[in-house]
Structure formats: structure tokens, C-alpha cells
Amino acid sequence: MSATLRVSVWRGGRDGELQSFEVPRQPSQTVLDVVTHIQRHLDPTLAYRYACRVGMCGSCAMTVNGVPRWTCRTHVDRVARNQTLEVRPLRNLPVIRDLVADMRTFFDKWERAGGHFAGASTKADDFARIAPASAERKTIDAGIECIGCGVCYAACDVVKWNPDYLGPAALNRAWTLVVDSRDTNAQRLRAVAGDAGCHACHTHLSCTERCPKHISPTAGIAGLKRAVARAELDGKL
């Protein structure tokens, strides 16, 4: 292991360029360590995001050597090529500055997909009884841990090719709600169907490959495809 790492970092907005830095290597160094070192010791004007730095919040997601990752959970040893690293903001999102991506479209699409729970019970009602081992709950549990980090969205080719596409995260969340027997939003299936919805997914599985929480949005989207088809055949869409 050589003593320094050559790091190329994206600077600027949509128009900008890569800037090179030399960063001393440390044992067990993560890419977030590297970016933090640059900002604290080499160039204080570098803009980047992080919060927990322990792989819980998803704020530090960036593109490392072409692949979207959580930089706090990416060891330099695993990804450095010939002592070099290239760090860019998340793909498929507008760049605010340097390594900071504008997450607004990501969350707008979440809303458009009907991504929030719509319950009908009140304080006066008794608890809903859902068995943890029931098929419904197991299906939901497989997709519920999403923290909206945007890695899947950045990895998705269809998002890149079709700006209207709602994306894997929004659709995965919609799936967990469609399956939920407590949810009362009957419009959600219509919101997620069609050319901008679940039917645009071509099962590349990039989202599933890259999700740091090991969720498979592809599976959720496949579920939506089947649910929409069933609703259409039942005349319920």
C-alpha cells in the first residue's frame, strides 16, 4: 500500500470538472474519510453531505469509480484502482454543488407513487392485528427498511433513459403499501401503473445489486406489475 491516494473529485454544478487531490492513506480508511480529509485539510470549499458516518442514514451516498455507494461504508482498499479514486455526486439527479445532489425529484416521485401510508382507523378503534409471520407482513418486511438514500435511483438505467420514470425506491415503497391490508389508498395502483411507473422497469436489477439495505426493488416492482394486471382483469383499475 503506497502512502498516498490520488483522488479526482467533481467540482462545480452540472458544468464543472474533476479536481485532483493527494490524500494520505490510513488503515481501514473509507471514502468518506478521504472526502472529509480533503475538505478539512486541503480545500474547505468542497461541498458534500454526511451525517451518521456509520451506515445508518444514507446521507453520504455518492458515485465512487462509477458506482453509487454509501461512502462511509466503502473501504478505499476495496475500490481504489492503482491508488486512484474518482468521486462524483449521485447520478440521475441535478447537482447542487460538487458532491451534493438535489434530492427533490427523488422525493417528488415518492409522493407521485403514493408513497405514504393512508390509514382509516382513529384513536377510538382497536389496534389492527397483523401476524408478523403472515404472508402480507413478510412481503412488506422484505421491502420496508428503505431509508431513501437514492442509491438505487442513481443505479437505475431506466431512470437515466426516461426522466418521467418514478424509480425503484418510490415504486418499492408503493408496493409495501399496496400489500398492506390497513392501507386505504385505492388510487395508488393507478398512480404506479403505466409508462412512468412499474411497467417501465426492465429488470436490469441494478437497484437490487446496489441497495445497501439488501432490498430488492425489482421484486416489489414485479409485485406491482402483477397487482396492476390483476386489477385490470378484474375491472378494478
Added chain:
Amino acid sequence: MKTVALIHRLSGVALALFLPVHFWALGKGLALDQFLRWTEQPLVKFGEWGIVVLLAAHLGGGLRVLAIEFLDWHEWQKSLAAIAAALVFGAGLAFALAL
């Protein structure tokens, strides 16, 4: 995974472009012998083998899509790419041997 999907798409486009030609040739009826003599040429034979491989590739990729969309999610579904490739190889070999 993405490569499989890309091959699936490209083979589909190629087949969509090839099919009208295929139908046109078959529709020639009595003039088929003349056309068939033309197909004896090695370059055409290679083209035919290519079409068979494209068809098998598209079928393999398509079966992968159907498996992921209609069956419950399993980890082994990620390996479908390899199975699809095996099918393609098999078909290509069979056709090459038959020529």
C-alpha cells in the same frame, strides 16, 4: 444483469428488423429455390447462424424476465443470466452442427 438485459433488447431489435426480410423470402413461393441457392453462400450461412443465436438469446433473456416477474422473489433468480446464456450456447451449437 444489466448486460443480459441489454443483449435481450438488442437481439429483440435485430430480430424485429430481420423478420420482415424472413417473411418476404418465404412468401416468394415458387422462386424459393433460387433464393435457397443464394442461401448456400457461407456468409449467408453465418447470418442464419447469427439469427438463430439472436433468437435463442432473446428467448433466454425473456424467460429470465418472466421468471422474475411471475415467480416470488428468490436469490437464485439473479443467476438466471447464466442459465439464459447456457441455453443460447446450446442452441447455437445445435444449429452449427446441423449445417
Added chain:
Amino acid sequence: MWIAQRASAALLALCVTVHLATIVYAVRGGLTAAEIFARTRGNVAWLAFYTVFVLAVAVHAPIGLRPVMTEWLGWRGKSRELLLLAFGLLLAWMGMRAVLAVFA
């Protein structure tokens, strides 16, 4: 459209397998028009099979090309739908013409 695409895909999976196996079997050692027609002319079973095959293709190919046009060519809207419909009809017409030439 998704249903039509997946249904035609499943049908084609069968048709294509049969077609490939038949072609590989028939092509062994070369082919002439006479040989082909001796086996196919007047064969109602194969006529029916290939009619189903052609119609499934006429459904499957245009729907398959649709996302390619949107995502790679940036083509949307009515003109795209009309072009794809025309392509489907072309495939159906040319396909049936070929089927009748070989099997009728």
C-alpha cells in the same frame, strides 16, 4: 399492454422452441424448395401452428420496440403508437402471406 406482451412472450417461448428444433432437424445436410414444400404444402396442423406464431409475433414485436423508441430515440406520443401499429400490421400481413405460401 403488459399483459399482452407477457402472454405473447409465453406463447412465443413455446413456438420458438418448436420452430428452432424443427429447423435444426430439417436443415441437416441442406435443403431445396422441393424438399420443403413436399413436407409443408397442405399441412393444416403446421398451418395453424404458424398462424398462431405469426400473430403472436405481430403483437410482441411492436410492444417490445415501444420502450426502445421512448428510451433510446426519445420518441413519444401518437406518432410512435401509429408507427408501431403499422409495423404490427405489416408483420401480420407479410407473415400470413409467407405462411400461406409455404403451407397452403
